[in-house]
Amino acid sequence: MAAISREEVAHLARLSxxxxxxxxxxxxxxxxxxxxxxxxQVGEVAAADIPPTSHSVPLTNIFREDxxxxxxxxxxxxxxxxxxxxxxxxxxxxxTEDVAS
Amino acid sequence: xxxxxxxxxxxRMTATEIASLVAGGETSAVEVTQAxxxxxxxxxxxxxxxxxxxxxxxxxxxxxxxxxxxxxEELGPxxxxxxxxxxxxxxxxxxxxxxxxxxxxxxxPYDATIVQRLREAGTVMLGKTNMDExxxxxxxxxxxxxxxxxxxxxxxxxxxxxxxxxxxxxxxxAPLAIGSDTGGSIRQPGAVTGTVGAKPTYGGTSRYGLxxxxxxxxxxxxxxxxxxxxxxxxxxIGGHDPRDSTSIPQPVPDVVAAAKLGxxxxxxxxxxxxxxxxxxxxxxxxVMAAFRESVDALTKMGAEVVEVSCPTFAYALxxxxxxxxxxxxxxxxxxxxxxxxxxxxxxxxxxxEEVMSLTREAGFGPEVKxxxxxxxxxxxxxxxxxxxxxxxxxxxxxxxxxxxxxERVDALISPTTPSVAFPMGARTADPxxxxxxxxxxxxxNLYGGPGISVPCGLSxxxxxxxxxxxxxxxxxxxxxxxxxxxxxxxxxxPPAL
Numbered sequence: 001m002a003a004i005s006r007e008e009v010a011h012l013a014r015l016s017x018x019x020x021x022x023x024x025x026x027x028x029x030x031x032x033x034x035x036x037x038x039x040x041q042v043g044e045v046a047a048a049d050i051p052p053t054s055h056s057v058p059l060t061n062i063f064r065e066d067x068x069x070x071x072x073x074x075x076x077x078x079x080x081x082x083x084x085x086x087x088x089x090x091x092x093x094x095x096t097e098d099v100a101s
Numbered sequence: 102x103x104x105x106x107x108x109x110x111x112x113r114m115t116a117t118e119i120a121s122l123v124a125g126g127e128t129s130a131v132e133v134t135q136a137x138x139x140x141x142x143x144x145x146x147x148x149x150x151x152x153x154x155x156x157x158x159x160x161x162x163x164x165x166x167x168x169x170x171x172x173x174e175e176l177g178p179x180x181x182x183x184x185x186x187x188x189x190x191x192x193x194x195x196x197x198x199x200x201x202x203x204x205x206x207x208x209x210p211y212d213a214t215i216v217q218r219l220r221e222a223g224t225v226m227l228g229k230t231n232m233d234e235x236x237x238x239x240x241x242x243x244x245x246x247x248x249x250x251x252x253x254x255x256x257x258x259x260x261x262x263x264x265x266x267x268x269x270x271x272x273x274x275a276p277l278a279i280g281s282d283t284g285g286s287i288r289q290p291g292a293v294t295g296t297v298g299a300k301p302t303y304g305g306t307s308r309y310g311l312x313x314x315x316x317x318x319x320x321x322x323x324x325x326x327x328x329x330x331x332x333x334x335x336x337x338i339g340g341h342d343p344r345d346s347t348s349i350p351q352p353v354p355d356v357v358a359a360a361k362l363g364x365x366x367x368x369x370x371x372x373x374x375x376x377x378x379x380x381x382x383x384x385x386x387x388v389m390a391a392f393r394e395s396v397d398a399l400t401k402m403g404a405e406v407v408e409v410s411c412p413t414f415a416y417a418l419x420x421x422x423x424x425x426x427x428x429x430x431x432x433x434x435x436x437x438x439x440x441x442x443x444x445x446x447x448x449x450x451x452x453x454e455e456v457m458s459l460t461r462e463a464g465f466g467p468e469v470k471x472x473x474x475x476x477x478x479x480x481x482x483x484x485x486x487x488x489x490x491x492x493x494x495x496x497x498x499x500x501x502x503x504x505x506x507x508e509r510v511d512a513l514i515s516p517t518t519p520s521v522a523f524p525m526g527a528r529t530a531d532p533x534x535x536x537x538x539x540x541x542x543x544x545x546n547l548y549g550g551p552g553i554s555v556p557c558g559l560s561x562x563x564x565x566x567x568x569x570x571x572x573x574x575x576x577x578x579x580x581x582x583x584x585x586x587x588x589x590x591x592x593x594x595p596p597a598l
Contacts (some may be wrong), residue, residue, distance in 0.1 A: 004478070012474040015481075016430065017437075017454065019462040020470070028471060034533050035475060039419040042491045045498065052493030053500060055317045055347070056549025056573070057304045062346040076210035080441035089439050092447050092456045 003036040004029065111136035112273040116182045116330040123181035126170070130163035130181030138184045141227065141274045144598045149249050150259075151271035152188050153179050153196045154228035159183065162225045163559060169223070178333055178357075180223030180588075185275035186227040189236055190321065191310035192216050199312045200234040200244040200262075203464025204442045211344050213310020214345065215279060215321055215338045222337045230265030234466045235284055235433070236314045238262050239538035242529055243468045250525075251294060253595040255562055257522040260290030260538075266324045267294040271595055278324040283315050284421055285517075285542025287322050288554035292517035292566025295556045295581070295593040297331045298324045300542075302574050303549035304349035306335075307342035312497055315428040316347075318421075319547045328555060328584040332360035335576070351574060359577035363584025368402040371582065374409030374510035379541050381580060384519045387560025392516045395557040395567050398589040399514075399582070409510060411502040416495045417544040422536055423479045423492035425548070430476025433469070436461060471532060473489050496547045503548045507572045512582055515541050517554040517566035541568060551576040554591050555583040564593055 006007040013020045013028075020028065074087045083090040111119065111133050120130045138156055145151055166181045186192065189199050191209035193216075198204045212220070219226060233243040241249040241264030250270040251259040259268040266278035267290035280287035282300035284551060291298025299322050306321045309395065313319060323334035340351035380389065400406050438444035438460035446459035465473070479488035506513055519540055528535040545552040550573045557567035569579040 008478075009474065012477050013470075015475050016470075016473045017434075017458045017461050018465070018470055018473065019455075020457040024467075024470075027467075028474065031471060031472060031532050032478075034531075035422065035471070035536075036478070038533050039422045039475075039479075039488070039492075042219075042423065042495050043415055043487060044545060045413065045491070045495050047491060047494035047498060050494040050497050053547075056183050056500070056547075057347050057349060059304075059347060059349075067194060072210050079210050080207050082438060082442070082444035083447070088209045091439055092449075092451060094453045095254050095311040099461040 002033050003040065004033050102528070106573065112140045114276065114410040115327050116179060116276045116325060116333060119182050120179050123166070123170070124176050130225060133181055134159050134163040134183055137227055137275060138457055144272050145274060147250060147255055147530055147598060148228055148252055148268050148274070149247060149445035150265045150272060150274055151228045152198060152231050152246055152265070153183070155195050155226060158195060159225050159227050162220070166223045166225070177222045177337070182224050182277060183227045183275050184219055184224045184399050185227050185266055186216065187232055187278070187280050189232060189281050189312050189380060190216055190279065191312070192226070192229065195229065198231065198246070199236070200232040200246065201464065201466070202245045203436050204441065205243060207441055211310065214307035214342045218338050224277070224337070226480070230263070230269055230278060232265055233262035234469050235312070235429070236262040236283055237429070237468050237472055238279055239535050241265060241530065242525060243466055245466050248525060252598060253295065253522065256292070256524055258525050259330060260293040260522065262286040262323065263290045267291055267296050267298065270294065270296045270324060270326050271597060276326065277330060279321060279338070280324045281311060281319055281321045281490045282546065283318045283320070283425060284546050285539040287324060288517050288552055288566070288568060289538055291554040293564060295564030295595065296324060296326055297328055297553065297555050298322070299331050299335060299553040300545065300551060301335060302551045302576055303350065304347050305353060305551070305574065305576060306339050307345045307348055307518045309342055309344040313432040315425040316432060317428060318425060320546070325357040327589050328580060329357070329364065331361045334579050349574065354574060354577040355399045356577050356580045359501045359580040360584040362527040363581035364588050366402050366585055366588045368399060368404035368582065368585050371404045372510040373399060373404050373406045373582065374506055374513045375406060376414065376513050376515045377408045377410040378412070379515035383540065384516050385521065385560065387519045388516050388518070388520060388565050391558030391560055391565040392567060395586055395590060399586060401583050402589060407510065408508045409513065411544070412508055413495060413498040413502050414544045417547055418536065418540055419500055420492040420495040420499070421543045421547060422475070423488050424496065426472040426476035427477070427479045427489050430473045430480065433473055436464065440471040469530065499544055500548045503550060512578050513570040515568050517541060517568040521560050521563035521565060545570050549573055551579055553579045553583045555586055557586060557590055559593065
């Protein structure tokens with residue numbers, strides 16, 4: 001039985017903000033199914049009472065000294081931006097006209 | 102010595118030899134740099150190790166070293182030595198693509214900490230090396246800019262994701278290189294190109310300025326043709342960085358002294374454990390033969406070698422291919438077409454979300470898309486406990502296997518990879534087959550300890566690597582064992598290009 005359907009892959013692509021093509025969906029559906037069936041092996045390990053590890057270094061709440069250090073100028077920070085205006089990143093339309101009105 | 106100082110041979114020297122000649126005034130950093138730039142010009146159209154060669158920047162850095170020497174300044178142990186840097190590290194003013202179209206043309210406004218330390222040490226950055234896109238891959242075939250070829254056999258893969266750095270070393274285009282290792286991306290390319298690649302303890306090298314793939318696993322580290330050279334580079338780039346909150350606030354273990362100690366060929370009193378799970382039927386016979394001969398050599402040098410079982414290592418690969426994609430799906434959300442890189446479809450009518458989706462569709466390659474979607478799946482409610490949550494628990498068990506093993510032995514050993522370099526194109530149609538190349542290297546990343554691959558022999562004329570894994574912050578131990586093995590088996594030279 002397949003672990004994931006073509007429709008589910010299409011949903012994942014939407015969640016991932018990937019405008020995939022129909023052809024890609026066909027390919028990815030098969031490939032993701034193989035991968036998910038293989039990685040599902042982690043379920044074979046009896047680990048109900050085992051604490052999870054998110055990170056190998058047990059460090060928490062690392063703060064630096066509160067001192068002023070040099071940082072990027074606005075020009076440097078914007079130097080790689082696809083579009084900029086008045087020292088700001090310029091973005092495409094965020095609100096639809098319905099919402100705006 | 103006279104033949105070594107000939108200009109045409111500068112590219113064949115170790116970093117240690119080059120630094121000594123520069124410091125002694127027997128050659129100049131400019132001469133050394135020019136020799137490597139000439140070599141790149143002669144062979145890189147066939148190898149394609151580099152995505153960008155910074156000719157002017159390299160020569161300027163070399164001139165600065167020569168001027169400092171002329172002024173009588175004390176030079177560091179690697180001053181004047183050229184370094185190739187994997188394109189995953191931000192380099193101020195120098196293109197940084199991480200092998201992806203989504204960052205094509207980006208020139209970072211700042212240096213990664215490691216790059217800054219390389220500059221301060223007087224090394225000369227030659228350029229940026231090719232890699233699988235976003236460091237996701239084991240063959241460098243997933244680079245958006247075309248694959249790198251293995252200098253041992255141009256029809257074969259150089260490993261990945263850091264195939265460019267390893268190939269640059271094997272092709273004598275650079276004596277030193279920087280890589281990054283999330284699941285084996287330094288060690289596996291090292292193994293299949295006959296070079297040395299070390300993954301430091303996680304947190305032992307700074308991630309500041311490293312384009313993030315899987316933040317709890319990503320570890321930048323040194324690549325070289327000899328163990329001592331790798332140790333010298335490790336010493337330069339390693340150590341605490343206040344700009345990386347996961348950086349370990351402790352000094353780097355003395356890996357250089359350890360490499361020198363190992364090179365004496367005496368391993369008396371050193372206990373080594375062969376990982377039972379990694380010497381079974383999974384590895385090619387030729388790889389196992391070279392590994393067994395190396396174990397004999399290590400035993401002859403006085404090491405006590407036993408087999409150690411680490412039963413949960415069998416689940417490291419599936420756990421990794423849940424944890425790494427999960428972290429990647431989150432990390433790569435920053436590529437939204439707003440602050441840097443590509444923007445596609447912004448016609449004034451489309452919404453931000455539409456432009457974002459079109460940008461990411463155009464900018465990411467297939468493997469990156471697969472991993473983003475796997476991660477999105479594993480983190481979604483309903484699947485979280487069975488996939489990501491369970492993988493994190495397996496990570497705990499793998500760490501316990503390491504901890505238990507290190508109560509019995511000082512270091513663990515295994516082949517670095519199950520196979521020698523495979524032909525290009527052999528695994529691109531089957532993504533999961535590609536993942537299996539990292540079978541033996543992944544456990545170390547999940548645990549966070551250090552691992553090194555050192556050339557240990559040839560199988561059918563292709564290099565085989567032996568991996569040494571040590572406890573967290575005991576990086577020195579792996580350098581000692583690796584240097585000892587190197588002293589016994591020597592280094593391996595590919596056929597002339």
